[in-house]
Amino acid sequence: MTDFELFFSLFGLILGLAIASVAAGASDVLRERKRIKVGVLTPILVAFLLCDLTSFWISSWTSLRDVRVGFPSMLWALAMAVTYFFSATAALPKRAEEWPSLDDYYFSHYRWVLGGVLLANVGLMTLAAAISDQGFASLLAASAWSSYVFCTVLTAMLMIRKRIVHYAGYAVLFAGYVMIIASDPSLR
Numbered sequence: 001m002t003d004f005e006l007f008f009s010l011f012g013l014i015l016g017l018a019i020a021s022v023a024a025g026a027s028d029v030l031r032e033r034k035r036i037k038v039g040v041l042t043p044i045l046v047a048f049l050l051c052d053l054t055s056f057w058i059s060s061w062t063s064l065r066d067v068r069v070g071f072p073s074m075l076w077a078l079a080m081a082v083t084y085f086f087s088a089t090a091a092l093p094k095r096a097e098e099w100p101s102l103d104d105y106y107f108s109h110y111r112w113v114l115g116g117v118l119l120a121n122v123g124l125m126t127l128a129a130a131i132s133d134q135g136f137a138s139l140l141a142a143s144a145w146s147s148y149v150f151c152t153v154l155t156a157m158l159m160i161r162k163r164i165v166h167y168a169g170y171a172v173l174f175a176g177y178v179m180i181i182a183s184d185p186s187l188r
Contacts, residue, residue, distance in 0.1 A: 003069040007077060008061070014081035015057050018088035022049050025092030032096040039103035041163070044170050045091055045113065051177045052117060056084065056124065063128035073127070080123040087116030110166070111158055118154040121147075146176055 026046050029038060067073050091113045092105075099105040125147055150173065157169040181187070 004065050004067060006069050007064065007067050007073065010074065011060060011077045011081050012057070014078070014085050015053060015060075018081075018085040019050065019053050021085065021088045022046055022053070022091060025089075029092055029096050029102065036096050036099060037101040037103070039101055039106070041106040041110075041166060042092065042102035044167075045106060045110070048170055048173060049088055049091055049113075049117070051174070052121075053084065053088070055177065055180065056121065059128075060124060063124070064131065066131050067127070068131075073131075076123065076127050080120045080127070083116045083123070084120040087113045087120070090116070107161065114154050114158055118151060118158070121150065146179075149176065 026043075029036070029042070064077075067077075090109050093099050093102070096102070153169045153172050157166055
């Protein structure tokens with residue numbers, strides 16, 4: 001087993017649990033949809049989390065190949081993955097019936113969820129830069145532009161509690177995922 005395989009086994013397991021948590025929470029909400037008002041923001045958040053977890057997993061796979069296994073790198077990876085897992089589990093209520101509207105739940109929890117997503121992604125960028133041959137100069141590369149947009153949009157959404165800001169923020173984020181998909185070499 002290579003260092004990367006060992007590193008990614010723990011990291012990938014926790015990210016997989018985060019995806020399973022989002023899917024299970026969405027399934028629970030779907031079963032309760034006649035008793036609660038689902039709203040719009042929570043389903044958008046679920047779709048965003050699934051897209052971003054996929055992007056996060058792929059980015060981790062491609063940018064962390066040169067990681068050396070040691071306590072610091074494993075602890076850093078654990079912190080990123082657990083932060084993302086926490087965000088994923090906080091995205092949907094444990095008992096949906098306790099919330100008359102999931103949009104109410106969204107506005108009482110979104111800062112924890114989006115803040116964790118932002119923190120985990122910045123952690124990934126930091127670790128990737130730390131192990132890169134270019135070091136932290138790689139954070140300033142032109143290809144990092146999408147990361148700046150991502151971080152700026154999430155920060156604006158964290159700071160501003162207005163529906164229109166969140167709708168616009170998700171529109172920008174999903175447009176970024178569409179661009180990633182459209183430019184993916186695996187589609188050629």
